[in-house]
Amino acid sequence: MAQVKLLITDFDGTLVDTFKANFLAYQKAFDKYGLELTEQQYRDCFGFRFDDFMTHMGIKDDETKQSIRLAKGEFYPLYFDKLVVNHSLLNLLKKFKLSGGLTAVASTARKENLMNALNFIDAADAFSLILAGEDVKHGKPNPEIYNTVLERLNILPSEAMVFEDSSVGIEAAKQSGINFVIVNSCFFS
Structure with a gap:
């Protein structure tokens, strides 16, 4: 482990x-x-x-x-x-980074839209790295975005954890060899 x-x-x-x-x-x-x-x-x-x-x-x-x-x-x-923030996950990520861990967003959204939304919810500073759709050639379920995060932060797959809600995102995490947590509507309540 x-x-x-x-x-x-x-x-x-x-x-x-x-x-x-x-x-x-x-x-x-x-x-x-x-x-x-x-x-x-x-x-x-x-x-x-x-x-x-x-x-x-x-x-x-x-x-x-x-x-x-x-x-x-x-x-x-x-x-x-109309944005609904997953405060339990966001708070976990902020505390993890504050305690010395690394955090990243890996999204296929456009960078401009992603950054505007992260700034609106006051969360951009919670991340060590933010990757968006234009940062990779292939979208999920291709593992490229997760592999890129690992490479840029010099982390092994066994040292990372992914939070995902979609089947394509989960497949990308699996192909990267990263453990994952499936986020569902219970996280938002």
Whole structure:
């Protein structure tokens, strides 16, 4: 058994329930370009990387994709009041870092959106490292983002623990050889 030296958390759905804020921002972005997005359509795609989401929604035109991406980023902060923070996990991460441990966020979200949300909930300083979607080539379930965290912080998989809510994130942790904790709605109460 090895001492845990690093705690890694996913962001969307794990550290913060961002579903409502993301959905409303995307819905407004879609509407801006004459497209419709229902809550069920978004729920079916939640956790997808942006390009996979656009493909699933049948949006193939690169200009439209980029316009939606930019508009979503513009509208997202308007809905930050809908973010639900997982205070039990955030407090654990802050205390772990304060006690000398390393902490990281490993999210497929856009860096700008992720940093805006982390700053809004006053949590950016709680992390030794923050990785976002553009920091890696492959999204989860590919283990690249977790392997990158380990490499940058010089930590062995056996010395880390991941907090995840999605099956793709759990698969990425497994492929990295990192133990994990499945975060569900009980963490938010």
